[in-house]
Amino acid sequence: MIEIRDLHKYFGALHVLKGINLDVKKGEVLSVIGASGSGKSTLLYCINGLEPIQQGHVTVDGTDVHARGTDINGLRQKLGMVFQQWNSFPHLTALENVALAPRIVKGKSRAEASDIARKQLGHVGLGEKLDVYPSALSGGQQQRLAIARALAMEPEYMLFDEATSALDPELVGEVLETMRMLAEEGMTMICVTHEMGFARDVSDRVAFFHQGVMEEIGPPAQIFGDAQSEHTRKFLANVR
Amino acid sequence: MEPTVSFFSGFTLNDLWFLGEAALRTMWISALSITIGTVLGVLFGWVLYEGKWIATLTVAPFLDIFRSVPLIIQLVLFYNFAPIVGLNLDPFASGVVILTIYTAALVANVARGGMEAVPAPMRRAARSLGMTYWQDLRHVVLPIGGRAVFPAWVGVALGVMKDSALVSVLGYVELLKASQILITRTQEPFLILTLAGAFYFALSYPISRYAATLERKWAQ
Ligand SMILES: Nc1ncnc2c1ncn2[C@@H]1O[C@H](COP(=O)(O)OP(=O)(O)O)[C@@H](O)[C@H]1O
Ligand SMILES: [Mg+2]
Numbered sequence: 190m191i192e193i194r195d196l197h198k199y200f201g202a203l204h205v206l207k208g209i210n211l212d213v214k215k216g217e218v219l220s221v222i223g224a225s226g227s228g229k230s231t232l233l234y235c236i237n238g239l240e241p242i243q244q245g246h247v248t249v250d251g252t253d254v255h256a257r258g259t260d261i262n263g264l265r266q267k268l269g270m271v272f273q274q275w276n277s278f279p280h281l282t283a284l285e286n287v288a289l290a291p292r293i294v295k296g297k298s299r300a301e302a303s304d305i306a307r308k309q310l311g312h313v314g315l316g317e318k319l320d321v322y323p324s325a326l327s328g329g330q331q332q333r334l335a336i337a338r339a340l341a342m343e344p345e346y347m348l349f350d351e352a353t354s355a356l357d358p359e360l361v362g363e364v365l366e367t368m369r370m371l372a373e374e375g376m377t378m379i380c381v382t383h384e385m386g387f388a389r390d391v392s393d394r395v396a397f398f399h400q401g402v403m404e405e406i407g408p409p410a411q412i413f414g415d416a417q418s419e420h421t422r423k424f425l426a427n428v429r
Numbered sequence: 430m431e432p433t434v435s436f437f438s439g440f441t442l443n444d445l446w447f448l449g450e451a452a453l454r455t456m457w458i459s460a461l462s463i464t465i466g467t468v469l470g471v472l473f474g475w476v477l478y479e480g481k482w483i484a485t486l487t488v489a490p491f492l493d494i495f496r497s498v499p500l501i502i503q504l505v506l507f508y509n510f511a512p513i514v515g516l517n518l519d520p521f522a523s524g525v526v527i528l529t530i531y532t533a534a535l536v537a538n539v540a541r542g543g544m545e546a547v548p549a550p551m552r553r554a555a556r557s558l559g560m561t562y563w564q565d566l567r568h569v570v571l572p573i574g575g576r577a578v579f580p581a582w583v584g585v586a587l588g589v590m591k592d593s594a595l596v597s598v599l600g601y602v603e604l605l606k607a608s609q610i611l612i613t614r615t616q617e618p619f620l621i622l623t624l625a626g627a628f629y630f631a632l633s634y635p636i637s638r639y640a641a642t643l644e645r646k647w648a649q
Binding site for chain 2: 322
């Protein structure tokens with residue numbers, strides 16, 4: 190379970206997250222929506238400790254992410270993350286991209302790491318592309334590669350930061366399909382997204398962020414059908 | 430007995446052998462300086478990249494001095510002033526010290542450029558997988574940044590090899606010094622300089638060929 194308590198985040202004088210309180214339970218799929226600059230990416234970075242926080246707490250399965258002495262690299266193995274830019278390692282084949290972290294972070298043997306990589310690449314539909322370099326893959330394939338790379342660490346949570354925003358429209362579907370598959374398998378997911386269809390159909394809850402505040406959170410039916418906040422309604426009217 | 434075969438008036442096969450040995454010395458002093466200088470340069474480059482102000486205040490000006498003062502001046506100054514502080518180095522050792530620092534100063538900027546060439550989001554992705562700072566540096570930044578600036582590094586290495594000719598002013602008998610000795614004796618400057626040039630070419634050509642092969646392999 191991820192527990193966020195009174196989280197405040199500043200970049201210098203800029204107050205980016207203004208007291209966020211949020212729990213995400215095991216097995217839950219949460220979509221995070223909101224205008225650009227509202228602090229959605231920063232929230233994810235605070236959850237896996239890529240950004241320090243100035244006030245409050247984030248705990249993952251009882252471990253305080255930002256406490257001194259927390260094994261943050263160990264904790265991050267539980268928290269897979271997929272970014273808007275797919276960030277494939279260009280000097281490694283698809284198989285090596287996925288096998289690298291299990292080998293050097295988890296200390297698996299080369300053979301074990303390759304087995305894991307083969308399995309995860311098959312899982313996301315890239316079983317035919319094991320020895321291909323990222324430059325020969327489409328954006329959608331590279332994003333699925335990034336998903337496989339994160340899954341290879343056997344995370345318990347997956348954080349998606351606008352995983353489809355940088356893709357050509359015709360490639361969005363295959364990545365959303367993969368995310369939907371993970372959700373159906375029971376993965377706990379926090380998905381920052383602009384894909385309202387995905388948020389409505391796949392999530393258990395949807396959170397709306399506005400200028401660093403979580404204005405509203407609830408089941409998709411509430412957010413999309415009966416939003417309580419004026420800002421939520423305005424935002425949704427504009428994206429549709 | 431001296432071999433009696435000769436190409437020209439005074440030039441003997443022995444002289445060719447003498448030049449060949451000198452070429453090996455050029456290779457040796459260059460290889461040593463380039464290797465140590467590259468390791469140091471990457472270290473300095475990392476300090477510049479991490480950009481802690483104290484490092485920028487110390488390392489950067491130090492490297493700037495060695496990059497901007499002509500190598501021949503550095504060599505002569507170091508060779509003549511080192512004994513004053515109790516360092517009695519022969520011409521070879523003095524040459525290695527100065528060429529190494531010179532290489533390091535040039536490589537530092539190349540290395541910094543390489544680290545800057547790795548996009549920050551790529552490094553975040555590596556860290557999000559649980560890699561430590563050093564694992565990210567070793568497995569992501571080094572190979573990706575290294576490939577990006579490899580051609581620049583080859584340029585530095587070939588340049589240093591040619592510049593190693595300047596160590597001749599200290600009396601170290603590498604290719605250029607050997608050529609001068611032979612020219613004085615045989616009065617055959619064109620022949621000997623052509624041969625020396627051919628030796629320099631023979632030293633650098635395989636390196637640039639090999640580099641080109643690597644770059645082609647990486648490009649795919
Ligand atoms: N590294 C950073 N340094 C300074 N400001 C930042 C940094 N990252 C994000 N910001 C600022 O924080 C705010 C929230 O950014 P972000 O979390 O990326 O929003 P979103 O993902 O919702 O678009 C924005 O105003 C952005 O400019
Ligand atoms: Mg964002």
